[in-house]
Amino acid sequence: MDAKVTWSKRLSFIGEADTGFSVPLGANPQVGGDNDGFRPMELIAIGIAGCTGMDVISILQKKRQNVTAFEVQLRSQQAQDHPHVFTQIEIEYLISGHDVNETAVQRAIELSENKYCPAQAMFNKILPIRLSYKILQAEQ
DSSP states (O other): OOEEEEETTEEEEEEETTOOOOOOOOOGGGTTOOSBOOOHHHHHHHHHHHHHHHHHHHHHHHOOOEEEEEEEEEEEEEEETTTTOOOEEEEEEEEEEEEEOHHHHHHHHHHHHIIIIIIHHHHHTOOEEEEEEEEEEOOO
């Protein structure tokens, strides 16, 4: 996988990867930015949540679970001092559906954590990641 960022102005960049899609990167005005794009650490958090989310929903679909809504919420703690690395991550899976099997949800999350999601596997080696889930019964 290749990626690049191209400088636009001040602390503004456009990020691109092999897929050809682009994403704006920006910084807080307090550090000289224009608040005109994602912060790089936000994209890392989104990448982790997206990686595990794609795994879990794919596995639940293969297990024929009737999921009507699905969300992955990631909360991170960062160090106070530079370089402000992540020190802790919490991932919560919110699954809505009709008669969604709890064992299927637990297994999907476990497979993502231990087998399929490279982002989660990488960060699991350097900081604690706490996982939780909620299964909500969807309206009829």
